[in-house]
Amino acid sequence: MAERQVIVGSRIGLHARPAALFVKAAAEQPVKITIRKGxxxxxxxxxxxxxxxxxxxxxxxxxxxxxxxxxxEALEAxxxxxxxxxxxxx
Numbered sequence: 001m002a003e004r005q006v007i008v009g010s011r012i013g014l015h016a017r018p019a020a021l022f023v024k025a026a027a028e029q030p031v032k033i034t035i036r037k038g039x040x041x042x043x044x045x046x047x048x049x050x051x052x053x054x055x056x057x058x059x060x061x062x063x064x065x066x067x068x069x070x071x072x073e074a075l076e077a078x079x080x081x082x083x084x085x086x087x088x089x090x
Contacts, residue, residue, distance in 0.1 A: 002071035004064045006079045011087040013057035018086040023048045025081045029074035031066045045078065 010018040026033045026045035034042035035051060037060060043050035045064070056062050062082060064075050 001065060001067045002075055004075040004079050005061050006064060006082045008056045008058055008060045008062060009083045009085045011058050011085055013060070014051060014054065014062075014082070016052070018081070018084075019048055019051045021086060022078060022081045023051055025078045029066070029077065030070045031068040031074050033064060033066045033074060033078055036063050036065075037061075 008014050008018075012018075014022065022035075023046055026035075033045040035045045035054065036042040037054045037056050040054070042063075042065060043054065045051065054062070064079060064082070066074050
């Protein structure tokens with residue numbers, strides 16, 4: 001099992017656009033990825049509704065987990081999406 005902690009980078013948090021980009025990136029990975037906030041239960045990173053329901057805000061730490069071949073690389077790919085500021089107008 002691989003685990004990665006990431007700080008949410010989007011200024012408005014993991015709302016519609018950043019969440020959609022995250023879910024898309026998670027769905028493209030060869031392993032199932034889960035995401036959780038704090039001590040909450042992990043949710044399927046491929047579910048937009050569950051990711052939005054986390055209510056992750058800018059600066060929150062989320063935990064990504066995956067298991068299987070390519071788990072570390074998969075977490076690195078999706079962690080970059082979470083860490084980026086997708087609210088930047090530039």
